Amino acid sequence: xxxxxxxxxxxxxxAAAVACGGGSSGHTVxxxxxxxxxxxxxxxxxxxxxxxxxxxxxxxxxxxxxxxxVRINYQSIGSGGGIRQLxxxxxxxxxxxxxxxxxxxxxxxxxxxxFPTVIGAVAVxxxxxxxxxxxxxxxxxxxxxxxxxxxxxNDSRIRAANPGIALPATDVLVVHRADASGTTYIFSDYLxxxxxxxxxxxxxxxxxxxxxxxxxxxxEGVAGQVKQTPGAIGYVELAxxxxxNLPTALLKNASGAFVAPSIESATAAAAGIADKLPNNTDxxxxxxxxxxxxxxxxxxxxxxxxxxxxxxxxxxxKLKDFLHWYLHSGESTAASLEYAPLPExxxxxxxxxxxxxxxxxxx
Amino acid sequence: xSGTSLSPSVLVADDGPGTVVRIHGRHIxxxxxxxAITFFALCVxxxxxxxxxxxxxxxWPTFRHFGLSFLTSSDWDPVKEKFGAAPAIYGxxxxxxxxxxxxxxxxxxxxxxxxxxxxxxxxxxxxxxxxLLAAIPSVVYGLWGIFVLLPLMRDPVMPFLRDTLHLGTTxxxxxxxxxxxxxxxxxxxxxxVLPYIASVSREVLLAVPRAQREAALALGxxxxxxxxxxxxxxxxxxxxxxxxxxxxxxxxETMAVTMLIGNRQQISASLFAPGYTMASLIxxxxxxxxxxxxxxxxxxxxxxxxxxxxxxxxxxxWLVWRVGGGAASRPL
Numbered sequence: 001x002x003x004x005x006x007x008x009x010x011x012x013x014x015a016a017a018v019a020c021g022g023g024s025s026g027h028t029v030x031x032x033x034x035x036x037x038x039x040x041x042x043x044x045x046x047x048x049x050x051x052x053x054x055x056x057x058x059x060x061x062x063x064x065x066x067x068x069x070v071r072i073n074y075q076s077i078g079s080g081g082g083i084r085q086l087x088x089x090x091x092x093x094x095x096x097x098x099x100x101x102x103x104x105x106x107x108x109x110x111x112x113x114x115f116p117t118v119i120g121a122v123a124v125x126x127x128x129x130x131x132x133x134x135x136x137x138x139x140x141x142x143x144x145x146x147x148x149x150x151x152x153x154n155d156s157r158i159r160a161a162n163p164g165i166a167l168p169a170t171d172v173l174v175v176h177r178a179d180a181s182g183t184t185y186i187f188s189d190y191l192x193x194x195x196x197x198x199x200x201x202x203x204x205x206x207x208x209x210x211x212x213x214x215x216x217x218x219x220e221g222v223a224g225q226v227k228q229t230p231g232a233i234g235y236v237e238l239a240x241x242x243x244x245n246l247p248t249a250l251l252k253n254a255s256g257a258f259v260a261p262s263i264e265s266a267t268a269a270a271a272g273i274a275d276k277l278p279n280n281t282d283x284x285x286x287x288x289x290x291x292x293x294x295x296x297x298x299x300x301x302x303x304x305x306x307x308x309x310x311x312x313x314x315x316x317x318k319l320k321d322f323l324h325w326y327l328h329s330g331e332s333t334a335a336s337l338e339y340a341p342l343p344e345x346x347x348x349x350x351x352x353x354x355x356x357x358x359x360x361x362x363x
Numbered sequence: 364x365s366g367t368s369l370s371p372s373v374l375v376a377d378d379g380p381g382t383v384v385r386i387h388g389r390h391i392x393x394x395x396x397x398x399a400i401t402f403f404a405l406c407v408x409x410x411x412x413x414x415x416x417x418x419x420x421x422x423w424p425t426f427r428h429f430g431l432s433f434l435t436s437s438d439w440d441p442v443k444e445k446f447g448a449a450p451a452i453y454g455x456x457x458x459x460x461x462x463x464x465x466x467x468x469x470x471x472x473x474x475x476x477x478x479x480x481x482x483x484x485x486x487x488x489x490x491x492x493x494x495l496l497a498a499i500p501s502v503v504y505g506l507w508g509i510f511v512l513l514p515l516m517r518d519p520v521m522p523f524l525r526d527t528l529h530l531g532t533t534x535x536x537x538x539x540x541x542x543x544x545x546x547x548x549x550x551x552x553x554x555x556v557l558p559y560i561a562s563v564s565r566e567v568l569l570a571v572p573r574a575q576r577e578a579a580l581a582l583g584x585x586x587x588x589x590x591x592x593x594x595x596x597x598x599x600x601x602x603x604x605x606x607x608x609x610x611x612x613x614x615x616e617t618m619a620v621t622m623l624i625g626n627r628q629q630i631s632a633s634l635f636a637p638g639y640t641m642a643s644l645i646x647x648x649x650x651x652x653x654x655x656x657x658x659x660x661x662x663x664x665x666x667x668x669x670x671x672x673x674x675x676x677x678x679x680x681w682l683v684w685r686v687g688g689g690a691a692s693r694p695l
Contacts, residue, residue, distance in 0.1 A: 078650035178626030180651030206651045209440035215626030
């Protein structure tokens with residue numbers, strides 16, 4: 001995990017201060033829930049970006065507004081839109097399922113800090129009615145299935161990973177996301193990490209040139225197609241798989257254990273990486289194929305994106321307060337919506353990072 | 364809006380083939396009215412021109428970089444930033460063609476029945492239900508397609524076409540029957556454009572003068588002959604107009620098609636194979652397109668779709684003009 005930030009030298013942090021009619025009185029944290037509507041009619045902070053963490057973010061913002069009466073407006077327009085709006089300075093913070101690339105960072109109006117919020121995992125779901133136990137898949141088998149090299153379920157390599165299980169001679173049908181999505185990014189990040197062929201050919205991204213298979217729209221499209229077609233295999237968000245009781249494959253992780261997708265195994269993946277993080281990390285890190293016996297291999301952070309140099313002192317204060325709040329109060333509610341919380345070790349380090357936000361324009 | 368005194372205004376009727384009536388008024392109200400409606404009339408074309416201009420400018424880097432290969436290449440790889448829109452162009456045209464081939468006879472049949480045969484009590488309810496098809500949101504069609512149409516396609520429709528009818532010997536009905544396919548997209552589009560064609564056709568058929576039918580019947584024509592030889596030819600250009608309306612809808616439809624077409628960047632002769640359309644390509648990738656090259660490529664797809672729509676419409680207009688009897692009668 002090398003730290004390599006290609007930041008523009010000219011740090012003109014003259015981000016357009018969006019005057020959203022927020023109350024001029026900087027409302028500080030005061031526990032009284034009863035007099036919540038004290039903070040004038042407007043919105044205190046605005047953000048935009050990723051759709052994947054939207055359910056938990058909206059819960060956080062609602063809880064936070066109740067506790068502190070600081071109101072945060074979040075628009076789930078997609079990670080790409082979030083990055084674009086942050087770069088243009090039209091929002092106070094962005095959110096993304098994929099870390100910003102060096103190019104994107106260079107286009108922003110100043111240094112951008114990445115704050116991991118929760119961990120998302122991607123489950124591999126399949127349709128093999130004859131199986132009574134979850135199928136076990138190794139990383140090279142998954143890569144070769146999605147590359148189109150393995151075309152039958154009774155392929156010798158699938159059989160080798162599933163001793164004693166009778167696999168049907170059904171054709172494999174690959175189902176992938178057709179719409180650009182963070183789920184695809186995480187999944188292809190994993191495949192690129194475990195397969196040199198995959199890294200060369202489709203590579204990683206929110207939308208790919210898929211070697212085989214059919215594209216379905218959204219988690220529900222992939223799940224629907226897989227459910228209806230015997231022999232189909234696809235990938236969906238963990239939360240979606242759990243809420244709909246889809247069959248999910250056990251995946252062999254970097255330590256050689258077969259792990260089911262779950263909140264705990266996703267957090268374990270982050271913990272496996274977090275221990276080894278250098279002190280100066282920018283948190284633009286991938287946690288796929290993480291070490292650790294319990295770590296689920298297809299997991300990823302989702303990030304809040306914040307400018308390090310804040311122009312508006314009032315907003316900066318509110319933003320910092322919120323960032324501290326999510327690290328402590330927010331994380332504990334993540335699991336209730338099927339998101340994996342950050343491992344404990346990361347929280348204290350991220351606290352320090354929140355404090356590194358600078359207020360006032362630096363030229 | 365008139366002033367206090369009524370000054371004389373002159374009505375001048377041109378004696379040309381069209382009956383253009385000009386009102387020369389000196390009232391301030393007339394002039395305001397004249398200015399206002401001119402402005403409104405100009406608004407729409409200006410808006411279209413501005414949209415086209417903006418999309419063209421945004422897509423220009425892609426056209427310049429890839430040239431003609433943008434339209435002919437099948438390689439669409441956002442990761443490597445290589446963009447070829449041929450499968451999407453092909454899919455758009457083919458899925459719309461399938462839709463029209465299926466929907467047109469159905470829609471004309473419905474409207475002939477409603478205007479010529481249906482008992483009076485049946486006309487309104489059936490016409491209303493057909494029109495109601497147009498009011499269903501396209502995402503609902505898509506969901507219905509995923510949960511009802513696709514399973515039906517997989518079994519029995521596709522195996523029936525391929526094996527029972529032995530159409531599998533032609534290149535158009537080969538390959539595995541997974542469900543999501545060009546055929547499924549064409550079918551859902553057929554259902555979606557049907558009300559447009561049916562509604563226009565019905566109005567046109569109802570407008571055919573009684574004398575036209577009575578004359579045919581008086582000459583000893585059977586009912587079938589009267590409709591086929593006298594009524595339908597009279598209504599021909601109007602029905603083609605309805606088909607054009609349906610075609611416009613089919614070319615631009617996005618959501619339902621995306622959910623059923625399988626979204627695969629390939630050109631395959633088989634209608635069982637998945638494909639892609641331009642509208643679904645834009646819808647799928649636009650929200651998360653961050654790189655300039657990718658955004659520009661999607662804009663270029665949008666511009667191509669616009670141009671193709673204009674070309675197809677122009678061809679269709681020409682068809683209306685032709686079936687309408689050439690220069691003798693004017694297109695709708």
